[in-house]
Amino acid sequence: MKLPNPHEWTLKLIQEYDDQIQKTADEFSLDRYPYQIEIISSEQMISAYASVGMPVNYYHWSFGKKVAQLQKKYKKGEMGLAYEIVINSNPCIAYLMEDNTMMMQALVLAHAAQGHNSFFKNNYLFKTWTQADGIIDYLLFAKKYISECEEKYSEEKVEKLLDACHALMNLGVDKYKRPQKISLQKEKQRQKKRQEIIQQQINELWEKTIPKKSKKQEAEKEDVFPKEPQENILYFMEKHAPLLEPWEREIVRIVRKIAQYFYPQRQTQVMNEGWATFWHYTIINKMYEKGLLYDSFMIEFLQSHTNVIFQPPFESPIFSGINPYALGFAMFCDIKRICQNPTKEDKAWFPDIAGSNWQETLDFAMRNFKDESFILQFLSPKLIRDFKFISLKNEQDRNYLEVSAIHNEQGYKHIRKVLANQYDLSFYDPDIQIQQANIKTDRSLILRYKNRTNKPLDKKSAKKVLSHISYLWRFTTILEEEKPDGTVEPLYMAEEEIN
Amino acid sequence: MALRIDIIDRREQNKGASIPNRRRFIKKFKKQIKKALDKKLLKRSVTDITSGETVWISADDMSEPKFSYSPDGDYEIVLPGNKKYSKGDKIPKPKKRKGKKNKASNRGEGEDSFVFEISKDEFFDICFGDLSLPNMTKKDTQDSLTFKTKRAGHCSFGSEANLNIERSLKKSMLRRSALKAPKLKKLQELEDLLERLKQEDKMQEAKKIEEEIAELKRRISKIPFIDVFDLRYNRKERYPIPESKALMICIMDVSGSMGEDKKTTAKKFFILLYWFLKKNYKNVKILYILHHTLAKEAEEEEFFYSRETGGTVVSNALVLARDIIKQRYANQNWNIYIAQVSDGDNWSDDNPKTYQVLKSGLMPFLQYYFYLQIQDDESEDTNLWQTYKSLAEDLENFKMQKTTPEKDILEPFRSFFSAKKSKGGQDR
Numbered sequence: 051m052k053l054p055n056p057h058e059w060t061l062k063l064i065q066e067y068d069d070q071i072q073k074t075a076d077e078f079s080l081d082r083y084p085y086q087i088e089i090i091s092s093e094q095m096i097s098a099y100a101s102v103g104m105p106v107n108y109y110h111w112s113f114g115k116k117v118a119q120l121q122k123k124y125k126k127g128e129m130g131l132a133y134e135i136v137i138n139s140n141p142c143i144a145y146l147m148e149d150n151t152m153m154m155q156a157l158v159l160a161h162a163a164q165g166h167n168s169f170f171k172n173n174y175l176f177k178t179w180t181q182a183d184g185i186i187d188y189l190l191f192a193k194k195y196i197s198e199c200e201e202k203y204s205e206e207k208v209e210k211l212l213d214a215c216h217a218l219m220n221l222g223v224d225k226y227k228r229p230q231k232i233s234l235q236k237e238k239q240r241q242k243k244r245q246e247i248i249q250q251q252i253n254e255l256w257e258k259t260i261p262k263k264s265k266k267q268e269a270e271k272e273d274v275f276p277k278e279p280q281e282n283i284l285y286f287m288e289k290h291a292p293l294l295e296p297w298e299r300e301i302v303r304i305v306r307k308i309a310q311y312f313y314p315q316r317q318t319q320v321m322n323e324g325w326a327t328f329w330h331y332t333i334i335n336k337m338y339e340k341g342l343l344y345d346s347f348m349i350e351f352l353q354s355h356t357n358v359i360f361q362p363p364f365e366s367p368i369f370s371g372i373n374p375y376a377l378g379f380a381m382f383c384d385i386k387r388i389c390q391n392p393t394k395e396d397k398a399w400f401p402d403i404a405g406s407n408w409q410e411t412l413d414f415a416m417r418n419f420k421d422e423s424f425i426l427q428f429l430s431p432k433l434i435r436d437f438k439f440i441s442l443k444n445e446q447d448r449n450y451l452e453v454s455a456i457h458n459e460q461g462y463k464h465i466r467k468v469l470a471n472q473y474d475l476s477f478y479d480p481d482i483q484i485q486q487a488n489i490k491t492d493r494s495l496i497l498r499y500k501n502r503t504n505k506p507l508d509k510k511s512a513k514k515v516l517s518h519i520s521y522l523w524r525f526t527t528i529l530e531e532e533k534p535d536g537t538v539e540p541l542y543m544a545e546e547e548i549n
Numbered sequence: 550m551a552l553r554i555d556i557i558d559r560r561e562q563n564k565g566a567s568i569p570n571r572r573r574f575i576k577k578f579k580k581q582i583k584k585a586l587d588k589k590l591l592k593r594s595v596t597d598i599t600s601g602e603t604v605w606i607s608a609d610d611m612s613e614p615k616f617s618y619s620p621d622g623d624y625e626i627v628l629p630g631n632k633k634y635s636k637g638d639k640i641p642k643p644k645k646r647k648g649k650k651n652k653a654s655n656r657g658e659g660e661d662s663f664v665f666e667i668s669k670d671e672f673f674d675i676c677f678g679d680l681s682l683p684n685m686t687k688k689d690t691q692d693s694l695t696f697k698t699k700r701a702g703h704c705s706f707g708s709e710a711n712l713n714i715e716r717s718l719k720k721s722m723l724r725r726s727a728l729k730a731p732k733l734k735k736l737q738e739l740e741d742l743l744e745r746l747k748q749e750d751k752m753q754e755a756k757k758i759e760e761e762i763a764e765l766k767r768r769i770s771k772i773p774f775i776d777v778f779d780l781r782y783n784r785k786e787r788y789p790i791p792e793s794k795a796l797m798i799c800i801m802d803v804s805g806s807m808g809e810d811k812k813t814t815a816k817k818f819f820i821l822l823y824w825f826l827k828k829n830y831k832n833v834k835i836l837y838i839l840h841h842t843l844a845k846e847a848e849e850e851e852f853f854y855s856r857e858t859g860g861t862v863v864s865n866a867l868v869l870a871r872d873i874i875k876q877r878y879a880n881q882n883w884n885i886y887i888a889q890v891s892d893g894d895n896w897s898d899d900n901p902k903t904y905q906v907l908k909s910g911l912m913p914f915l916q917y918y919f920y921l922q923i924q925d926d927e928s929e930d931t932n933l934w935q936t937y938k939s940l941a942e943d944l945e946n947f948k949m950q951k952t953t954p955e956k957d958i959l960e961p962f963r964s965f966f967s968a969k970k971s972k973g974g975q976d977r
Contacts, residue, residue, distance in 0.1 A: 061556055068554050087556045094559065097567035112613055114574030117567045118665035148560055163554075209573070217614050271642075363630020372629060440631035442640065444624050450639040456631055469627040480616050505622030514614035 059152040061089075067156045068163070070342055072331045075164045076407060082167040082442040083141040083182065093134065095147045096120045101311065102136055106142070106189045108196040108304070110212050136162035138170040138181040138315075153350045165326030172417050175490065185311060191237060192304045195262070199297050211298055214518035220479045222284030222309040231276065233325035245296040246535035275490075279483040279498065280436040283519070286484050293524040302522070317420040317475060324378015325416055331379070332354060351529060361437070362385070377437070381424070384433050385412055396430055404523070421473035429469065431462045441468045446504065480507055485530070494526040495519070503533050513542055520544040574670060581606040582667070583675055587959050590676055591817060601668040608663040609752050672829040680825055680966040682886060684916040686944055689882035695792060695831075698785045706780030716781035716805065728772050736765050772911040794832035795884045795916075799823070802891035805885065806842040806863040809924045810954040814889040816853055818921060819957050821889055825966065836873065840866035842896075845874065863895045863933060864902040871910040879914070888919040888965075892965060893931030900936045908940055912947070919965050920949040927951050 053067060068087065075082075090098070100116035101107035137143040146155050170176050174252040200208045215222075259515050280286045284306040288299050311532060315322070334351055337343050343351075361376040362369045387401065388396045391409050392404035415428060418470045434457045440453040441464060455461030456467070485498040497519070499507055512529065520527035556570050575582060585604045618624075634640065667675070679762040681841035703716055715789040720843040739762050769917060803812065828831045837852035838844055841859030866889075895903065910920065920937055930938075934951070 061558070064556055065554070072554075085554065086552055089558045089560055090557065091560045094563060094566065097563075097570075100567065100570070109569045110572060111570065111577045114567065114570035114572070115611060115663075118574065119663070122665055163738060205573070209577070213613075220615055225735055262743040302904040359627055363632065365630065365632075369630075372627075437630045439629055440634055441627045444622075444626075444642070446621055446623055448642075450641050453634045453636055453638040453640065454625060456634060456636055458636075461636065465627055468625050471625075472627060478617070480618060481911035498617075503623055505624060506619045508617045508619045511612075511614040511617050514612070515616050518614070541582055541847050 051342075053342050053346055053347075055152060055344045055350075056321060057151050057263070059150070063152060064146070064155055064159075064409060067152075068159055070337055071156065071160050071164065071333055074336050075160075076331075077336070078184075078332070080164055080168045081172060082164060082172050083140045083142040085144055085163045085167055087144050087146060089148055091144050092124060092147055092149050093534070094123060095145065095213055098133070098135055098145065099541065102135070102308075104185075104189055105137065105145075106186065106193055108189075108212075109200075110216075111209065112216065134158040134162050136166045136170075138166075138176065138180055138182055139411060142170060142182070151350070154354065156347075157330055157334065157351060157354060159206045160330035161326045164333060165321060168323045168329075169257040169318075169322050169479065172413075173314070173420075175318055175420055176416055179309050179314045188237065188307065192308070195241075196301060199301065203295075203297065207303070208384070209303055212305065212522065214521045215302055217515045217518040218287075218522075219285050219305060219309040220475075222282060223313045223480060224282050224285065227403035241300055245300070255284040258395065275426055275487050276484065279481045279485050281481075282297065283484060283497075284483070284503065287519075287522045290487065290489075291522050291524065292489075299509050314420075317422070317473070318422045319377040319418065319448075320374045320381070320473065321416065321424050322378070323374045324380075324382050327355075327358060327375050327379040328382035363438070364440075380433055380436065381428055382412060382415075385428055386416060393432075399430060400428075422470050425473060426466060426470035429466045431457075431459075434462055434465055439465045439469065441465050480505070482529075492526065494528060495523045496528045496533050498538070499529065499531045500531055501531055507531070513544070516542050516544040554908055557933075569648070570723045575675070578606060578611060579675060581610055584673060586634055586676055587957075590821070591958065594900050601666055602672050603664060604667050605662045606784055608698070608960060611663060635880045654850050664832050673824065677825045677828055679807070680963065681829065681883070682795055682826075682917070682966065685690070685793050685795060685884045686916070687882045687884050688793045695790045696727070696787045697790055698787050701784045701786040703937075704784040705778065705781060707784070710718060711783045711785070713781045713783050717775070717779050720779040720781060721775045724776065725772055725774070731770055732765055732769050736769070739765065773837055779976060792832055793884055794834070794882070795826070795830055795886060796834050796836065796874075796878055797826060798836045798838060798873070798887045798891040799842070800838045800840065800844075800866050800870065800887060800891075802841070802866075802889075803839050803855060803857050803859075804894070805858045805891050806890075806894040808954075815921075815924065816888055816955045818962060819853070819888070821962050825962075840869075845948065846871040861891075861895050862899045863891065864899050864906050865907040867911060869915075871906060874911070874914050884916045885914055886917050886919070888921070890923065891933065892924055893922040893932040893933040895931075895936075897932050903933070904936050904940060907937075910939075912944060915946065918944075919948045921961055921965075922949070922951045923954060924951065925953060927953055936974065 053070065056063075064087065077338040096117055098105055099120055101113045107113065126161065134147075135145040137145075144159065144165070144167070145192055146158055170180075178181075185190055195209060196212075209528040261346060276286070276290075276495065287294070288306065291299075291447065292300075293416065294302070334343070334348075338348050359376040359379050361373045386408045388400055389406050389408035392400070397404045415424065419427060439455075439457050441455045441461070444451050455464040457465070481500045481502070482497055483500070484495065486496040488494045488496070497516075501507075516529050517528055527544045528540055529542045529544075531540055532538050564868060582604055585606050589602050589604075597791045681840060687964060703713055739758055743755055743758045743762065746752075746758060799822065801815050801819065807815070823835065826835060836850075837847040837856055839847045839857060840861075840863070841857060842865065843859070846869065849857065860872060870887060907918075920933055922931070924931065934949070937947075937949055941949055948965055950963045950964065952958065
């Protein structure tokens with residue numbers, strides 16, 4: 051019995067498709083969270099998309115800006131596969147947009163409710179960094195708390211604070227420490243306690259750190275605070291900014307917690323989209339083999355699928371970076387191929403996985419890697435040839451780019467290394483840490499940019515972010531640069547008057 | 550075995566969830582949006598009061614900064630789709646941002662500008678939201694469009710939603726006890742009698758009484774617990790809220806000395822006025838007077854598209870306005886305003902009369918008088934300007950402004966109607 055394929059979907063049909071999709075996914079033993087399906091309008095989809103893909107979030111003008119942007123894009127039909135949102139929560143929530151055709155709903159179900167869902171549940175970064183059980187409750191708490199602050203202290207104050215926090219969102223994660231679990235109950239209690247104690251502690255800190263005359267010299271010796279440079283600037287502000295009100299610290303904390311929740315997503319884009327695309331492709335094809343789908347469904351499906359994994363070459367006017375769907379999908383397919391039909395080359399490059407069980411190997415790859423390490427480990431020469439990858443090198447004082455490697459024997463390893471590095475967060479986020487807070491003297495704050503590879507900072511944005519930091523710190527804030535040769539030079543200074 | 554998954558239809562919920570974000574966004578960039586809309590505002594056709602606008606504003610203004618690398622630094626990057634290059638080739642660097650910017654702006658929108666849609670309500674709210682008619686103090690209930698309801702006791706009919714349960718039950722209790730009381734009394738008597746008869750062993754009579762008691766009990770039980778005439782409803786009364794209504798008389802000089810550019814500017818001014826009044830006030834009436842040497846009342850269409858011309862006698866227009874007010878609007882609590890636009894070129898013998906009509910014939914009836922003079926050279930004081938000026942000095946509700954056809958008409962328009970800048974005069 052084939053599943054009907056009308057253009058318009060119905061709730062009953064979605065259910066029938068989902069039953070079959072689940073059954074087929076179970077045949078591949080995909081491990082996933084329980085999930086629920088919600089139908090939403092395009093307006094709701096855009097709105098959720100703008101609030102960083104979450105169904106609830108606090109209010110901020112930047113989300114309104116994104117909605118305006120997306121509406122424009124949506125009307126022009128430039129949204130690609132944005133007809134799908136899936137929330138990393140337990141149970142996982144998959145959104146289907148009402149404007150989708152029946153085929154699209156089936157594709158999204160296989161892609162999101164099976165693919166993304168199993169990735170969220172099993173990838174080590176998500177397991178370590180996000181708490182699927184608590185996130186929706188936490189966002190509700192955040193929304194309510196921030197709304198109350200707006201009422202109590204004015205929208206303008208809250209906005210300014212959120213602007214400052216948002217500018218530091220990428221610098222709000224402890225990259226090496228495992229975060230604590232969020233629980234709404236605990237969070238509420240903790241927040242109350244914090245509010246009571248924190249101001250007291252801060253005051254104490256200042257009292258204690260004002261050097262007494264007799265001990266002055268001694269004090270200067272151990273004066274360096276913090277002892278080690280701090281990479282988590284938001285955390286540092288929450289704990290040590292001298293003049294923040296308790297409610298302001300709480301909001302800094304909220305933004306920091308949300309930043310942390312999204313930290314894995316930024317590092318697993320290729321894998322996550324690749325995994326979901328691989329599974330929608332595999333599941334739908336399997337269903338077709340089982341005789342569940344009409345040819346008309348498959349033709350429509352393949353058309354969408356092809357659009358999703360389209361990769362224009364870099365010199366094309368529509369090129370806008372490497373398509374994570376394309377690269378990820380190609381890599382998972384390629385790993386399967388290496389397992390099933392390894393060539394001589396594959397055996398030489400991947401002796402461990404060539405000829406192994408493909409499902410186990412894919413599962414292992416999905417669980418234990420992030421984009422950077424995934425590419426470094428699994429990108430094969432064949433794929434480098436298929437994508438015709440080229441690596442280009444730029445040096446500041448040259449007026450040309452040099453081709454450092456292409457898709458040939460001599461280039462494979464180099465390209466793989468450079469491409470992997472491209473997915474390391476440091477490729478986009480400069481390494482900026484808090485170097486020193488002169489809490490005993492003028493309370494100025496010094497941040498240091500470690501420029502290891504001769505990449506200067508973008509001036510305009512750096513100045514703006516610095517003024518946001520000084521808004522939080524409320525005293526003179528200085529940004530300095532450590533050059534590749536180890537010398538240190540001050541870059542900019544921002545001051546914020548004390549209220 | 551697959552789990553049956555619940556599908557939740559959320560389409561009807563959370564509608565407009567992003568409205569608060571939208572409001573914050575527009576509030577934050579109101580200045581820039583307003584600037585962008587001002588240009589659009591002047592290009593609109595008179596009748597276009599229903600459409601929104603597309604707005605361009607600089608993306609730089611609304612950037613959300615993050616620390617990032619300068620694009621000029623050293624880097625190495627992998628790209629897909631190499632067709633012709635080999636190792637060691639040198640590719641000229643793509644041109645710097647400047648070129649990109651030009652290319653983008655040719656298409657109307659580029660990375661440097663942010664484009665979005667504004668709805669018609671947002672449009673007029675942003676343009677006119679902070680403007681108002683000054684000194685709008687007269688209120689009346691006669692033509693009021695808004696009503697409030699207040700509670701006004703109880704009544705025995707109404708809709709079920711307004712049923713007052715407490716009152717209804719009280720009524721029911723009253724009725725029941727009123728109907729039962731005599732019967733219960735009778736019952737008591739009969740039962741006493743029955744007792745006596747039984748003691749006296751008059752069984753036959755006792756049986757009769759017993760039947761009577763049974764009948765009485767049946768009757769008592771038949772008294773309904775609640776009856777239609779127990780029901781009481783909360784009564785609500787609609788009463789009109791006193792509202793202010795405004796009359797705006799637009800006087801436009803269409804004499805020969807008003808060149809085409811001046812007329813266009815004058816019309817723009819009145820279009821803005823028309824939109825502003827229509828958007829911000831429910832109870833507003835707009836009348837149009839065209840004048841050269843003669844004055845006449847015109848329809849909207851004629852006013853905005855007229856091609857008449859001639860000499861200038863201002864007083865005729867003022868006399869016409871005075872007569873209209875006296876005949877039609879004198880006794881009805883109208884807040885009356887006049888907005889006049891002219892090039893200030895009046896027949897000089899007419900100035901004393903103009904002064905007189907304005908001072909004693911019109912101003913006593915007016916909440917405010919707005920005079921806009923459009924002339925080529927702003928420093929020049931025309932005879933009409935001087936006449937008005939001598940009058941305005943003693944009046945708080947007389948505002949006058951000069952502008953030139955080249956200048957932005959929105960500036961004098963806003964200064965007329967923005968609450969902050971009016972020179973007192975309100976709520977005298």
